Amino acid sequence: MDPLIAVVGATGTGKSKLAVDLASRFNGEIINGDAMQMYRGLPIITNQIPVDERNGIPHHLLSCVDLDEEAWRIGKFKKETLRLIEEIRARGKTPVLVGGTHYYTQAVLFKDQLVGEGSEDEDGPEPSTELVSTSEKWPILDSPPEVLMEKLTEVDPVMAQRWHPKDARKIRRSLEIYFQTGRRASEIYAEQQMMKNEAVSKNEGLLRFDNTLIFWVHAEKEILNSRLNARVGDMLKQGLMSEAQAMSDYLRDKRSEGIDVDLTRGVWVSIGFKELAPYFEALQQPEKSEKELEELRLTCIESIRNATRQYGRSQIKWIRNKLWKSLSDAGMTHRLYLLDSSDVGNWKTCITEPSEKLVQTMLDGEPTPDPKSLSELAKTVLGAKEEQTREKPESTTKCFTCEICRKTMAGEEQWKIHLTSYGHKRGLKSAAKKAERDAYFRKTELESQEAPESEASKV
Incomplete structure (x- = not known):
């Protein structure tokens, strides 16, 4: 059996500690999946686990990139991580993937390729060691959102419909994919979805490795926020x-x-x-x-x-939505185990013991328990996601623009809410009155023009 253990979660929840615990218990080596922690010489800003807390466990892809090197794209990270997983297994050890850059780790966990990933890294020449902005190649990428949207509408109208006109980051990324690959992002997404559907119909697994366990280290919101505030204070003391x-x-x-x-x-x-x-x-x-x-x-x-609290929220949002959806598509939500780290004083009972027991159960080839059975927090969070998945299957996002209210909504649900809102109904009444006034003035103007003609005909 070739297991892969993955540890995800928001910053400040204890991911790095759990990874060391599991690697120590199961003869493992750790692969860092945090994009910032790859940079050398910045252990405090990037929140790298201190050397004295690593328990002698090898940590790969940690402090391996210099400031003047090109930032790694997803494709390069995935390629290097898959190589490391093979090497670690060849040594008879267990790979433990841990990190907060969840679109990095997700590219490794699942077979479906992320759109536009590493096109330059994998299909073109090696990137320059200088930090060169993609906007130097395509200056339009530094334009305001309205200019970006106009260009995206021209080259990829399907993708343009998906994004809010003010979401510059997503619009820019879609254009970047088009410029880098020469293909529309919408076409690449469609191909990927078709490949997913074919794999599901053939009962082929979408998880890259069959024996995968994913641990989501989570904590109650207020507790985590307090912990993150304290962490910033600690970082200041450390330099x-x-x-x-x-x-x-x-x-x-x-x-x-x-x-x-x-x-x-x-x-x-x-x-x-x-x-x-x-x-x-x-x-x-x-x-x-x-x-x-x-x-x-x-x-x-x-x-x-x-910013730290906001980043933590975005990481949780990614797990709840993106990771959960990918696991749901693969029929593998039972491989995601939420561990409650709200009480760090109870770490052994709440985190170490249940996680080690789950890994051992998988290694023994026995069925693992229901993820909701681990704690009340797991029952609440995972139960809600299961219910949501049953009630409302996700659909492709599309933006809708209300010409009356001059507003744009992302998604059909928000559009329906807007159509029934007081503001929209008031806008409809206002538009109807305006149309009525315009019609009246047009009629009056027409009558005033016809009157002289009528008098002239009498003469």
């Missing part, structure tokens, strides 16, 4: 400001050399640096007083706390 200062100095040196660094990719979008960037820029302005600088520093730190 967060020094790392952010070093990154800021690096950028300044590059600019002095006439080199533009793409700040929209890679470690430059990591939480902790981009929020502190205004502070380090202000330090270079002699007119700023110490009081102003300190106020700005505190504001930036609060922004880090807010």
Whole structure:
């Protein structure tokens, strides 16, 4: 049996600790699936597990990318991770994949290829070691959302209908796929869906590895938020400001050399640096007083706390929606086990023991229990997802624009809600009155034009 253990979850829930626990118990090696933690020399900003907490377990793809290297695309990460999984298994060990960049880990877990993944990495020449923005190749990618949407509507109208006109990131990504591959993203998505449907009809597994267990380390919302706030304080004590200062100095040196660094990719979008960037820029302005600088520093730190909580929510949203849907399509939702880490003082009972028991059960070839049976939190969260899946199967998202209210809604459900809303009904009445007034004025104007003609005919 060749098992694969995957550990997912929001930042601050204890994923890295669980990965070390399981690797220690089952003779494993860990593969990092967090895009930020791949960068070398930034252990605090990227929240890398300290060396003294790794229990001597090898950690792959951790601190392996320099600041001046091209950020890894999904295709390159998947290719390297699959190679590592084979090597780890060849040594008679168990691969443990852990990370918070869930679209990275999901590309490894499932056979269905993600759209546009690594087209340059896999089919073209090796990428340059310089940080070059894709917008240098296609300047239109730096345009405002309305310009991006106009171009996407021209080259891929089907995809344009899926995105909200103000969702610049998704519109930009669809255009980037078109420019990189020479094909419409909508066509690639359609092919992937067809391959999925064929695999399901043939009863072929969509999971890449049959013996896969996925552990979702989760915590109650308020507890996690409090934990994340405290984490930012710990990071500051450990030297967060020094790392952010070093990154800021690096950028300044590059600019002095006439080199533009793409700040929209890679470690430059990591939480902790981009929020502190205004502070380090202000330090270079002699007119700023110490009081102003300190106020700005505190504001930036609060922004880090807010961004960290928001990132945690987005990670949970990905698991609830994207990961769950992929597992549902594969008929494998029973492979996702939620572990409640709300009470870290009870780690052994709530996390270590149940996870080790589940892995051992799978290794023994015995059926694993219902994931909802592990805890009340698992019962609540997973039970709700099962009920939602039964009641409302997901459909392809499409945007609808109300010409009367000048609003755009993403999805048929939001569109239906809008159509029955008070604002829309009020808009309909207003539009009807306006049409009535316009018709009256047109009629009056027409009558006034006809009157002189009538008098002239009498003469």
